[in-house]
Amino acid sequence: MGEPGGGIANGILGTLTIAGLAMAGGIPLAVMSGIYLAEYGRGKFASIVRFAVDMLAGVPSIIMGIFGYVFWVLPMKRFSAWAGAAALAMIFIPVVVRTTEEMLRTVPQSVREAALALGIERWKTTLFITVRTATAGIVTGILLAMARIVGETAPLLFTALGNQFWQSGLDQPIAAIPLQVFNYAISPYDDWHDKAWAGAVVLIGMVLLISAGARYFTRVKK
Amino acid sequence: MENALKVKDLSAWFGEHQVLKNIAMDIRRNSVTSVMGPSGCGKSTFIRCLNRMHDLTPGFRVSGDVLFDGRNIYSEKIDPVLLRRKVGMVFQQPNPFPRMSAFENVAVGLKFNGKKRSRSEMAEVVEKSLRMAALWDELKDHLDRPGTSLSGGQQQRLCIARALAVEPEVLLMDEPCSALDPVSTAKIEELIEDLSDKYTIVVVTHNMQQAGRISDFVAFFLLGDLVEMDRAAKIFTNPADKRTEEYITGRFG
Numbered sequence: 001m002g003e004p005g006g007g008i009a010n011g012i013l014g015t016l017t018i019a020g021l022a023m024a025g026g027i028p029l030a031v032m033s034g035i036y037l038a039e040y041g042r043g044k045f046a047s048i049v050r051f052a053v054d055m056l057a058g059v060p061s062i063i064m065g066i067f068g069y070v071f072w073v074l075p076m077k078r079f080s081a082w083a084g085a086a087a088l089a090m091i092f093i094p095v096v097v098r099t100t101e102e103m104l105r106t107v108p109q110s111v112r113e114a115a116l117a118l119g120i121e122r123w124k125t126t127l128f129i130t131v132r133t134a135t136a137g138i139v140t141g142i143l144l145a146m147a148r149i150v151g152e153t154a155p156l157l158f159t160a161l162g163n164q165f166w167q168s169g170l171d172q173p174i175a176a177i178p179l180q181v182f183n184y185a186i187s188p189y190d191d192w193h194d195k196a197w198a199g200a201v202v203l204i205g206m207v208l209l210i211s212a213g214a215r216y217f218t219r220v221k222k
Numbered sequence: 223m224e225n226a227l228k229v230k231d232l233s234a235w236f237g238e239h240q241v242l243k244n245i246a247m248d249i250r251r252n253s254v255t256s257v258m259g260p261s262g263c264g265k266s267t268f269i270r271c272l273n274r275m276h277d278l279t280p281g282f283r284v285s286g287d288v289l290f291d292g293r294n295i296y297s298e299k300i301d302p303v304l305l306r307r308k309v310g311m312v313f314q315q316p317n318p319f320p321r322m323s324a325f326e327n328v329a330v331g332l333k334f335n336g337k338k339r340s341r342s343e344m345a346e347v348v349e350k351s352l353r354m355a356a357l358w359d360e361l362k363d364h365l366d367r368p369g370t371s372l373s374g375g376q377q378q379r380l381c382i383a384r385a386l387a388v389e390p391e392v393l394l395m396d397e398p399c400s401a402l403d404p405v406s407t408a409k410i411e412e413l414i415e416d417l418s419d420k421y422t423i424v425v426v427t428h429n430m431q432q433a434g435r436i437s438d439f440v441a442f443f444l445l446g447d448l449v450e451m452d453r454a455a456k457i458f459t460n461p462a463d464k465r466t467e468e469y470i471t472g473r474f475g
Contacts, residue, residue: 042280110317114381117275118331118388119307128334133320 006192008199010166014081014175015206017167018160019150021085026092027142033093034100034138039126050101057094061154064090068159081167081174084160088149095148099141103134136217143214147207153178177203226251226392226422227272232286234267236279241267243446244286249392249439254414254423256433256454259443260469265426268443269394272424273309274302290392307335310390314397316377318369318384324361327369327380328352331388347387355383356413375406382413392422399432411436430470434458442466 037050068087073079107130115125131138156162162179163172177199184196227249234242241264249255257265267276274295276282287294295305318327328348332339339347348365352358357379361372369380378398385393395414399407414423414436427433433440434454441451442463450463461467 108317110313110315111319113275113311113313114317114319114384115330116278117273117306117311117313118335118384119303119305119310120331120334121303122278124334129319129330132322135321 006164006195008175008177008180008195008202010163011175011177011180011199012202014160014163014167015150015177017170017174018081018084018088018156018176019146021081021170022088022092022149023142023146025085026089026096030093030096031100031138031142033097035104035126035131037097037101038104039130053094053097056090057098059090061091061152062157064088065155065158068155073159076171078171079159079161079173081160081170081172084156084174084176087155087159088152091152091155092145092149095145096141099145100134100138103137103141104130106137107133139217140214143210143217147210147214150206150210151178151203153182177206224251225249226290227424228287228289229272230287230289232268232271232284232288234264234271234276234285235283237281241446242271245448247441247448247451249422249424251422252418252420253438254418254425254436255439255441256437257424257426257441257443258428258430258433258469261428262445263443264446265428265443266396269311269396269424269426272392272394273306273311275306275311277302307331307388308390309392309394310385310388312378312381312385312393312395312398315401316374316381318372318377318380320368320370322369323366324369324372324380325365328383328387331384335388348383351383351387352380354386354417355379356409356416357383373406375402375409378402378406378410379413382410386417386421390421392424393417395423395425397426397428399427399429407432430458442469444469 033049033053037046041049064087067090068083072083072086076083111133112125112130115129116122120129156176156179160176160179161173162183163175167174181196181199181203184192184199187193225248229245229247229249232242232245233240245268257268259265270276271284272288276284284296288296290305290309293300319330322330325348328351329344332344332347349358352361357376360376369377372380378401399410402410411432414425417423418438425436437454439451440454440457442449442457444465449465450457450461452462457466458470461470
């Protein structure tokens, strides 16, 4: 151990895979929930949903890892990309639900009224006019939540586990940059420490890129 | 001349608070009817009852009939969405859709009302609507500009064009000039006169001069009551009710 070689390419691919899966499942669910809360959610059920989402958003990320372990890893009897993605989605979803809801609330009531007065059905008004008006904000919320899950380590410890090799399937353990940084950093080898630093730089670079993307979407059009 | 809308015994409540009391009114087809009165008299609430804009307001309740084409718009058989395509509305604050070009703003009603139209048909309707709203000449080379980048007066005419594009029969206008300067106001007033050849127009205003300039008929509201309604000339020269006279002579309100 400690000889030259190794690297984090499998981790980059793994992180993109898990985050991608988490977002593919999380975006529709979270955005639809946000739309429900902002546009239709009145009464008891909505306030229960809102409270549950706030609770979820405050749950420590290690707990989400345990959640993934209990509900995905144990039943499947193996660590997997799916389990990692599920744990990350649990962090991703509440953030996006609340930003979507808040962004939709910033859309003036006059916009909804104008659409209604044109004889546009309510669901079309919501989907094609209200949501469209708030798209920049919603996309920004999604990107910021993505930046957050890309860097999460704790939820992946008991779910994705990490993998020293290229991934061999979504139902198998998978590498992720934060896990690699952690493993390289606690090793006794200088060469591995260098790789931990490199992994950290790559991770920061990814977060920076995503944040820049978020800035791009919220830029003021001239 | 026949009536476009016939209001019978209309009362409305926000929660426990009654804002309209047994209103009865006939609105003549292809004429301009002004609804005039001091703030809080229920005039905005009243015209919003004419296309069921209150449907989504929690706690709002209405009783009585509003007949449009002989049918009560509050009956269960009426689809409010279809009703609003026939009874359009222009609001106090110009409210073009943000993040849509001027063209899209005018086309949006057609785009979402079910019928498929080709691009050229769409362009035709947009041009026709903008011409009717006296905005075509100013805007024809800038149709891709965001609707919200226009001046206030242009935005309001854009909103009128947007309402006209779905070919309504009635156009409700809720203080359409109160956020505009005098020049823009004059343009909108001129527009209202032109449009009244083809459309039935109901305008809410608290501006008596404006009501006098544009209206065929004037209805005077006070504290949720319809005090009187008559031809504009009659209301302003020889009102039947003392309260109307006091209002138009500026002794209160």
